[in-house]
Amino acid sequence: MHVPDGFIDAPTSAVTAVVAAGAVAVSLRGARRELDERTAPLAGLVAAFIFAVQMLNFPVAAGTSGHLLGGALAAILVGPYTGVLCVSVVLLMQGVLFADGGLSALGVNILDMAVVTTVTGYAVFRGLVLLLPRGRRSVTAASFVAALVSVPAAAVAFTLLYWIGGTTDIAIGRVATAMVGVHVLIGLGEAVITALTVAAVIAVRPDLVHGARGLRRPLRLRVGGEPVDAPEPEPAAPAARSHRAVWITGLVTSLVLAGFVSFYASAHPDGLEKIASDEGIDEKAREHAASDSPLADYGVKDVTDARVSGGLAGVIGVGATVVAGSTVFWVLHRRRRGGTSPADTTAPDA
């Protein structure tokens, strides 16, 4: 599924490269937290594992065979941040060394196959593990569903990117149907293999599986014939980390998306608008109450250039959203500080 050069146009490739770089930067920080100073050798070896396991052929029937993509598997085995990092490095090396996937499409490939599969897979996995009863079976079942969802999710992400910056105007519905249809089948294979692999690792070394950390049982000692729970070792206090980098990355990304990418997106009506105009639904739609506000229909009044107007409206919209969101958080934070917050009660007296 490696996207070659020329599939997605240059501006979209540039923006996805920036977004992918941001995601990799966040993962670098996160991976240091997951693996501390062992990051380089362990993530490197896991990347080598992903690279090797992608070459392991699983025969389907009559000469055809499939292989693992590995995004969800990496996230479950070593954690989401390290997983994103490992798959990204594999993609980078495949692009530079084996000419597999275009260099200009590297951002698209990383965003699609490393970030979307891994993050979606891990989110689904975490959610299911929390919902299902504790146990090895639940972890296996959760990895099945996580891998099953992660592959079509990547297909949907690719379809979105293709819609924004594709170089051929194939009906987006057709692309979506074909991509998702094929990838649900691939996802089924991926799900079976991922679940079996995770089960095999859990059977031998459950402590290595990042997603199965909740399964660890407390150590029980026999003191004078009586079984006693051993005292939990004090977990190291997590280092205070600032959210500033995440904040700035997020803000810049949203501004770029809203101000720049929207040039390329807003030219076409979105799916709902299209269907609405095709089916004549929008004839009945009444103009929104805010239709003569200064930002109506994602454009700034009195700015004639459609692109600048759309971009400006996007940037102003992001700004307003940030201000509103920050106000809500600030108010909630103040209120929690005012009452007894859980942080206060658990804080040591000293």
Place this chain on the structure above:
Amino acid sequence: MGAGHAHRLHRPGTSRVHTLPPHTKLAAVLAFVVVVVSTPREAMWAFGLYAVLLAAVAGVARVPPGFLLRRLLIEVPFVAFAVLMPFVAQGPRTEVLGLSLSVSGLWGAWNVLAKGTLGVAASVLLAATTPLRDLLLGLQRLRLPSLLVQIATFMIRYGDLITDEMRRMRIARASRGFEARGVRHWGVLAASAGALFIRSYERGERVHLAMVSRGYTGSLPVIDEVTASRAQWSRALALPVAALAVCLLGWTL
């Protein structure tokens, strides 16, 4: 890195392309690909000129055409996709050999084929003239985060080892009479993948301990700092600059 780690795409040599510093080559290839992708697809002659430029580089690097063409086969899956495009795209249609094809689909197929092939050819030339270790040094020189370069280094250094481990597992399975024929045998293969993960992870832990015992503190020392003179930069950037000229002509004509 020893002889066993030479990757399959690399062709050792002493040509002027081989001896360029790796980061200049990486920058040149990246700039070239970006220029090619931003060329309008209607300027068909421009892509011919790009191919001539790449052929000239291959000539200077003494990479035989047969080698280059064989490596282009990696593109085949996307060629299949491109062939489908004229049949499924929208817009006005035209008659070619009795088939009704979409005009925009034909342009799209041409676009993907031309740009994809040129991109693959440029990457193949880069990989053919640059040893692995140099590529990693080049990435580091281009200010890729050092942790990322370290991870890539470990992946490359142990990639062959892990792949060989997988091959030995396959031989062990085969020598015990196992043959994977269908979905029913996936359990065995997945168990192998699980064992491979455990072995890789444990090897990573051992490698880390070995490194710590040799004084590793989180960064690898750079002992062979690569630098590029102005002449080397200008020689490497001749390719993308020439391509840029072609691209600008393509936009204006």
